[in-house]
Amino acid sequence: MEERVLGRTGLRVSPIGLGGYPFGGVNRAAGWDPFTPQGQRTAIATIHRAIERGITYVDTAPGYGEGTSESLFGQALSQGGYRQRVTLATKCRWNGSAQDVLDSAGASLRRLRTDVLDVLQLHGGMFTPEDVHHILEQGPLDALRRLRQAGTVRFLGFTCEEPWTARPLIASGAFDVVQLRYNLIYQGAALHALDEARDQGMGVAVMRPMTSGILQRTLRFLKPEWPEAEVYEVALKYVLADSRVHVANVGMRWPQEVEQNVALVEAFRPPEDFDVADLPRLTAGIYRAADAEVRDPRSQPAE
Numbered sequence: 001m002e003e004r005v006l007g008r009t010g011l012r013v014s015p016i017g018l019g020g021y022p023f024g025g026v027n028r029a030a031g032w033d034p035f036t037p038q039g040q041r042t043a044i045a046t047i048h049r050a051i052e053r054g055i056t057y058v059d060t061a062p063g064y065g066e067g068t069s070e071s072l073f074g075q076a077l078s079q080g081g082y083r084q085r086v087t088l089a090t091k092c093r094w095n096g097s098a099q100d101v102l103d104s105a106g107a108s109l110r111r112l113r114t115d116v117l118d119v120l121q122l123h124g125g126m127f128t129p130e131d132v133h134h135i136l137e138q139g140p141l142d143a144l145r146r147l148r149q150a151g152t153v154r155f156l157g158f159t160c161e162e163p164w165t166a167r168p169l170i171a172s173g174a175f176d177v178v179q180l181r182y183n184l185i186y187q188g189a190a191l192h193a194l195d196e197a198r199d200q201g202m203g204v205a206v207m208r209p210m211t212s213g214i215l216q217r218t219l220r221f222l223k224p225e226w227p228e229a230e231v232y233e234v235a236l237k238y239v240l241a242d243s244r245v246h247v248a249n250v251g252m253r254w255p256q257e258v259e260q261n262v263a264l265v266e267a268f269r270p271p272e273d274f275d276v277a278d279l280p281r282l283t284a285g286i287y288r289a290a291d292a293e294v295r296d297p298r299s300q301p302a303e
Contacts, residue, residue: 022251
């Protein structure tokens with residue numbers, strides 16, 4: 001896989017990252033349970049396979065299974081030099097005190113069996129102006145900076161489900177990395193946050209690039225003849241074809257899922273004349289784009 005540079009961090013990362021939620025969540029319909037011995041062995045095998053196949057960005061959080069996901073990553077990365085081959089990102093609370101951030105980071109370091117977190121992100125959903133003030137002025141940001149100064153965290157970030165609420169934190173210039181919800185059906189970030197993060201030189205990771213299965217589930221009822229594998233492929237290519245995105249975090253449970261995703265990425269090269277970042281998203285823009293693609297008969301000389 002061709003690596004991308006994660007914004008001003010300078011870190012080189014694979015276009016897809018290994019998302020850690022599945023290693024802390026049960027999916028009985030699919031026969032997945034990372035809390036069982038067999039599930040844990042499979043999770044570790046999946047992490048190893050992902051790294052062996054060139055995935056160099058892994059993302060987890062204490063909230064994924066109350067530390068289970070971090071612990072599984074810790075076990076996997078402590079073996080065979082795997083830790084040195086990845087950029088390791090995890091998260092912490094944003095709505096507590098500075099001490100809460102420090103305590104959370106310390107616990108994550110222990111579970112992940114590492115001395116350094118490459119990226120530590122405030123784990124957010126939707127931020128109000130009061131939330132932004134709390135983060136920037138009442139402890140959480142200060143704690144992140146203390147961790148960076150101590151050398152236990154290299155780069156600072158935050159995550160956000162509703163991208164428009166991320167804009168004040170992006171504008172603050174305090175963060176190196178932002179992780180946004182952005183995919184084929186949730187395109188709000190395309191209108192503002194992605195441009196603003198790019199202009200700040202931030203590294204951009206994407207959560208839910210495959211729509212968390214929502215698009216596939218919808219089409220199962222509305223367009224059942226469209227094979228889910230094709231829907232999945234289009235969703236992944238959509239995110240990878242946006243030049244503002246550096247890494248898309250994809251949840252993978254079994255080694256075969258790693259193989260399928262890596263194969264898609266290795267085979268895909270965004271067309272040279274197409275960038276999802278440039279897609280018009282308002283009616284007037286769509287009209288102008290369509291007009292530009294055809295010859296206007298009014299411009300032709302009269303015979």
